[in-house]
Structures are given as C-alpha cells and as structure tokens.
Amino acid sequence: MKQWLLGIVLTAFAGGLARQLAPSGREQAMVRLVGGLLLTLAILRPLAGLDWEGPALEAGSFQSRTAEQAEIYRKNQQEALAAIIAEKTGAYIWDKANQLGLACQVTVATAAGESGIPLPDTVTILGPYSPALAACIEEEVGLPAEKQIWLEETTWTEKKESES
Secondary structure, eight states: OOOHHHHHHHHHHHHHHHHHHTTHHHHHHHHHHHHHHHHHHHHHHHHHSSSSSSHHHHHHHHHHHHHHHHHHHHHHHHHHHHHHHHHHHHHHHHHHHHHTTOOOOEEEEEEOTTOOEEEEEEEEESOOOHHHHHIIIIIIIOOGGGGGEEOOOOOOOOHHHHOO
C-alpha cells in the first residue's frame, strides 16, 4: 500500500513538472491529458494484480454446487415420498386383509411413474392367499395379479422336522 501511494504521489509530481516545462497551447493541453491518464493508471494499478478469473470460477463453482444440492434435495424428497406412499398403501392393504379376517404382513415397493411420481409397483404379502384380497388389491390399488407376491407360511412341527 505504501508503494502504491508513493507511486501516485510521484506520478502526480512528474505530471505537474511536465506541465510546467511544456510550452503553452496545444502542447501543454496534451501534457495535461497524458499526465491525467498516467495518474489514473497509477491509481488503478492494484486492480491489475487481482485474479479476475478467480471470482468467475468461484461463481461457476457455486452454481454447480447449488445444482448438485438441488439434485440431492430432489432425490431425498422423491425417496421420502416413495416411503410414505409405500407405507400408506401397505397400511391400506393390511386394513383390507384385517377386514377379511386374514393375518398377514404387507410390504409395498414403489417405482417412479411416467410423471416421475413414485407409485405402488409390487406388493409382497406374507400370509395365506386370499382371492378376495387379491381382487381388492387389483381393483382398488391398481396392482394386477402379476405384481402381487404371495408368500404362504408353512407350519413346521417337530414331527415333520424329524421325518426329514
């Protein structure tokens, strides 16, 4: 900073001396113009040392980081929405099974639909097969029979295990 101020003072002094030595008329006006330009350059000299690419790169980096964060947010939002849809659909199917007197466990998997919104894709039911519940799932939830996985439990007894 000290050198910068010294440069400004010396440039102003040299410009004033040159103006005093120049003959009057057009020559003196030209010396004043050149002296003023040199003084302006001396004042603006610290700006020449700035890294002008750095702020531009930082702004670009900020934009890319913002885009990455927005994508992460959208992904997390989609995952949360898929989990809610799976949970609510599973609860609905379980309630229907309960109304039919069936004891079962229901797991629903989702997949992104055409619009990108998660929709129920498959349902896995751990319990006895029920044609009434299968029809209800197909009609009310919209999952056809090929998207329904029924896992029927078999009851093992000591007698069956010992026969093997």
